[in-house]
Amino acid sequence: MARIIVITSGKGGVGKTTTSAALAMGLAQRGHRTVVIDFDVGLRNLDLIMGCERRVVYDFVNVINQEANLNQALIRDKRCDNLYVLPASQTRDKDALTKEGVGRVLEELAHGYDFIVCDSPAGIEHGATMAMYYADDAVVVTNPEVSSVRDSDRMLGILSSKSRRAESNDEPIREFLLLTRYDPARVEKGEMLSVGDVQEILSLNLLGVIPESKSVLTASNSGVPVVLDRESDAGKAYADTVARYLGDEVPHRFLQVEKKGFLKRFFRG
């Protein structure tokens, strides 16, 4: 049976889709059969970030409405055999996702996959609540910034009250914090909330810290999940995050400013 992971945040633009793509690719590369689903009906973007936008024929809503079967809609990743993408519909509205329909598709996927990654839309409306409803684990993507932290906390409240696990009094969803766009230099200057600050406010298990990095835009420009960029800090941090999720003990990196040489410091580096 697959484990269902929702990538959520409340606030938009914090890196949910980037994280969904990176985490799914990372899990698949570690040998786990993984499918990543775009729940952002009407505003699909996961296909672009995954670089498979020209191969979309059928989508999630087609499968829910039984206009296509799963095998027709799933797109197999060309870089990794274990990875499949289920794109969102671009033309329907979010109400096309019904609780029963989503449940049926997830149930069918659960037999053939190890992990199902659900890329949630922003907000707390229907699409977002559908993405988290069946989750076993939640990765709350947060930027070190007031509105993002507040929205994350709001999302935690929803996870603990409106999910299937909450409604049926099962063991609660495991919640993890993923801090993205982290800038250690600004933290050092006291201009940005630190990892410790955010953890203290949200009291969540820290899954990873992704440093602010140019490689994220480069990766999305070319449709390559950033975890595949092994040279970049963000790519490495995502690989660490995947390892930690799978139970490895990996120390957090990129939390400190890289030390500059004396000369560079002298001439305003």
Place this chain on the structure above:
Amino acid sequence: MGLLDYFRSSRPKGSANVAKERLQILVAHDRTQRGRPSYLPKLQQEILEVIRKYVEVDMNAVSVKYEQEDSHEVLELNIVLPDTAQGRI
């Protein structure tokens, strides 16, 4: 960091502290609201209306407190009546 900044050792208190303090207050407040039954504001309003039929009280004379403990919930109503009999209709 330029040469001048290098000697300016006392750095100003950053805005991150302000952000943290604001968030802590906000999150603490939001969390007390969480898990409260959604009927509470309406309950408070209706109790207030009933009381105001008989006693002239302030709009904020009724406070409703809801607390969750391990095995039970506590709903506490606090109604402040006016000091003197003058308020009575």
